[in-house]
Amino acid sequence: MLTAILTVAAHAAAPYFGRPVIEVLEEFREQGSPVAYSTALVLPELRVTVEPVAAGTMNRILEILKPHKLTLEAVEGIFVVVRADDPHEAPSNPVVAAADEDVLENITVSASRYEVVGSTPASSIRIGRQSVENMPDVGSDPIRITQRLPGVAASGASARAHFRGGELNEVGIILNGQRLFAPFHVRDYQNIFSTIDARAIDGVEIYTGGFPVRFGDRMSGVVVLESADRDVPRHTEIGISVFNTSLLLSGSRNDTEWLLSARRGNLDKVIQSKFGQPAYYDVFSELQFSLGNNTTVTANALYADDAVTIVLETDPAEREEVGSDTKSLQAWLQFSTRWSNRLTSRTAVSYTGYDNLRLGSTGDAEKVVAQVSDNRDLTEVGFRQDWTFRPNGTHALQWGFAAYNSEATFDYSGRAEYNGLSALFAGQASAVARRVTAAPSGGSYSAYLADRWKLSPTLVLQWGLRWDDQTYTGLASDSQLSPRIGLLKQWSDKLDLRISWGRYHQSQGIHELQVEDGLSNYWPAQRADQLIGGIQYRLSPTLELRVEAFHKRMRDMRPRFENLFDPLAPIPELQADRIRLEPSRASSTGLELSLNGSRGNLSWWSSYTLSRVQDRIEGRDEPRIWDQRHSFNAGLSWSGKQWELSIAANAHSGWRTTGLALIDNPLAGEEERPLVAVTGPRNALRLGTYTSVDLRVNRHFDVRRGSLSAFIEVSNALNRRNTCCIDWDIAVNDSGETALESSRDYWLPLLPAIGFLWEF
Secondary structure, three states: OHHHHHHHHHHHHOOOOOOEHHHHHHHHHHOOOOEEOOOOOOOOOOEOOOOOOOOOHHHHHHHHHHHHOEEEEEEOOEEEEEEOOOOOOOOOOOOOOOOHHHHHHOOOOOOOEEEEOOOOOOOOOOOOHHHHHHOOOHHHOOOHHHHHOOOEEOOOOOOOOEEOOOOHHHEEEEEOOEEOOOOEEOOOOOOOEEOOOHHHEEEEEEEOOOOOOOOOOOOOEEEEEEEOOOOOOOEEEEEEEOOEEEEEEEEEEOOEEEEEEEEEEOHHHHOOHHHEEEEEEEEEEEEEEEEOOOEEEEEEEEEEEEEEEEEEEOOHHHOEEEEEEEEEEEEEEEEEEEOOOOEEEEEEEEEEEEEEEEEEEEEEOOOEEEEEEEEEEEEEEEEEEEEEEEEEOOEEEEEEEEEEEEEEEEEEEEEEEEOHHHHHEOOOOOEEEEEEEEOOEEEEEEEEEEEEEEEEOOEEEEEEEEEEEEOOOOOOOOOEEEEEEEEEEEOOOOEEEEEEEEEEEEOOOHHHOOHHHOOOOOOOOEEEEEEEEEEEEEEEOOEEEEEEEEEEEEEOOOOEEEEOOOOOOOOHHHOOOEEEEOOOEEEEEEEEEEEEEEEOOEEEEEEEEEEEEEEEEOOEEEEOOOOOOEEEEEEEEEEOOOEEEEEEEEEEOOOEEOOEEEEEOOOOOOOOOOEEEEEOOOOOEEOOOEEEEEEEEEEEEEOOOOEEEEEEEEEOOOOOOOEEEEEEEEEEOOOOOEEEEEEEEEOOOOEEEEEEEEEO
C-alpha cells in the first residue's frame, strides 16, 4: 500500500516525467499553445527525462526538449520544434528572430529517406545508437540495421545489402562527411562485419533512393553516420562479447571534444582453429576543437586491420581455404565555418591508404584444384568543400565541389584445373591460367548546386544538378550530369506527399578493376533514373503509415560476373559455374508499405514490399539472383527500467537459382567427353522461402561505479535452414549410368551470443 501511495504521489508531483514527448506536446496544443512539430524529428519513442520547473508554458516545453537536443523557433506566429544549433545548449528564450530558413533546413523533401537519430527504443525505420545495439543483429552492427528496411535484400551472412534491386557496391557509406572506402571486416569473404562501432555513432540517416545531389557516384543508396556527441567531461565504456572486445573513451572540456573507439574481433578465440583464424580489429578517433567563435576543426581517423583465414572444407583431400591480410586507413581533417548567420561552409582534406593481399586454394581433385594470389594497393588524397547559403526564409542554397587523386596497383595470378562435373560444363576448358597486372592513376572530380525552395507554407521544391568526371579510366570522355528534383506537399498536419525524380551515375572506382576475371580496362559510368512517389500519414501521435512506390531504370551497364550455383565459394572467379553477364539495361520496380507505432514502453514496426528486379540480356528479361518478389519485416521492442527485449522477424521469397542437366554430347568425338552439363534458363527457379526470427534480451545493473549491462542474443532463433546454394556432383546410379546428384548449403544457422558492457 505504501508503495502504491508513493507512486501516485510521485506521479502527481511530476505530471510530465516519463511520458512520451509527443503526448505532452499534444496536451499543450490542446490547451492553446501554438506549437508545431514533425514526427520525423520528435520521434514517438522520445520521453520526458526531466520534470520541467520553469515558469511559463514555452519555457517548460524548452526544458522538455533540451535533453533531446531540440529547441523552439518562432515562425509566422507559431513555435516550431527544430534541432538545437549548439548540441550542448538549447536557447533559454523561445522568442528569437523568425527564422524560416532554419525550419526550411529541417524539411525533408527527398523520398526514400529514413532518419535514425537519438538514443531511442527500437522502431521500424527510426533507430538510433542505443537501438542499433538493442536490435538483434549479428554483432550489433550499425550497417546491418539497413537490412530491416523495406526494399532491402540481404543474405544475413554479409553486412552489405542490395537497395531496391541494385548491386552491393551501389550503396555509399558516409561517416562525418567522408565517404568510407570498403569499411568491412573479412572483405574477401562475405564482408561479415563493418568497421564501425555502434557505440561510437549517434545517428544514422538512410536513403534507399532519391538522395540529394550533394551525394553522388552511387546509384542505389546512401548511409550517413555521425559520431556520438560528447556531452560529459569523461565517459568510458568497456565491452566484451562473442564477437569483439571493445574500449570507448569520450569526453569534452571547454571547446575541445574527443572520442576514441577500439575493437578487437573475438571470432578467432571462439571457433575451432581447424576452421581458420579470423583475426581483425579497428580503431576510430575524433578530435574536435574551436578556432575562434566561428570555426570548428574536426580531425577523424578510421583504421582497420584484418589477418583472416577461413577454411570451408577441412578434409585434406578436399581442403578449401582463403586468407587475406588487409590494412585500411582513412584520415580526414574538416573545417566548419559560419561566415554569417546566412552563410556556412565545410572544408575537408582527406587521405586513404589500402593494402590487401588475398591468398587462396581449393584442393578437390574430383572437381577443381585452384590457387590464387591477389595483391592490391590504393593511395588517395582528396579535397572537398560544401557551402550553404540561406538568403531568406524561402530558399536554402547548397553548392560544393570535390577533387581526388588516386593511385592503385594490381598484381593478380590465378590458375585452376577442372575435373569431374566441373570439366563437363559446356565450353569449359580443362584448365585456366590468368595473370593481370595494372597500375592506374588519375583523378575524380565533382561539383553540385541545389536549392530548397519554399513555394508556399505547405509546398516545398528541391532541385539540384551534379557533375562528375574521372580521368583514370582512360576513356576519351565520360563526364556525367545528374539532374534531380523533388516536391513535398503537406496536405495537413497528418498527411505528407513526396515525389521525386532523379538521375544517378556510378563510375567504376579505381580499385574496382576486374582483374580477377581477366579484365584490365575500365568501363563508362553506369546510369539509373529513379521515379519515386510516397505518402506519409500520421494516424495518431504514435502511429504512422508510409506507402512508397518506385521505378528504377538502369542503363550503360558494365559487364559483371556471377556464380550460378555457389555464392559461398572461397575463390569464386575460378569456379566452373562462373559466367559473364552483359545486360543492355536493367529495371527495378516495387511498392513498399510500412506501419510503425508505440504504446507506453512498447514500440513496434512492420513493412511489406512487393518488387521485381531484372536484367535485359540479348533481348530477354532475366531476374537477378537477389530478386525477391515478396518481403516482410516486423519487430517489437520493449524497454523497462532494468530489462530490454527486442524481437525481429524477416521473411522473403527465396532468391533465384538456375537448373542444371546432364545430356549426351551431340558433338562428341573420339577425344570429346560423351556427356555435357548444360544450364537451364538463368535464374528461372526459386529457392525456398527465407525466414529468420531473431531476439535479444538486455539486463542493466547498477554497480558501485557506473552501470553494467549484460545481453543474450540469438540470430535465427528457430534454426531455420535457409538455402543459399546448391552443390551439384555426378554419380553412378544403380543402372550403371552417370547422373547428377545435388545437395544444399544454407545461410547462417542458429547463432547465440552473450556479452557485457561496463559504462562509467
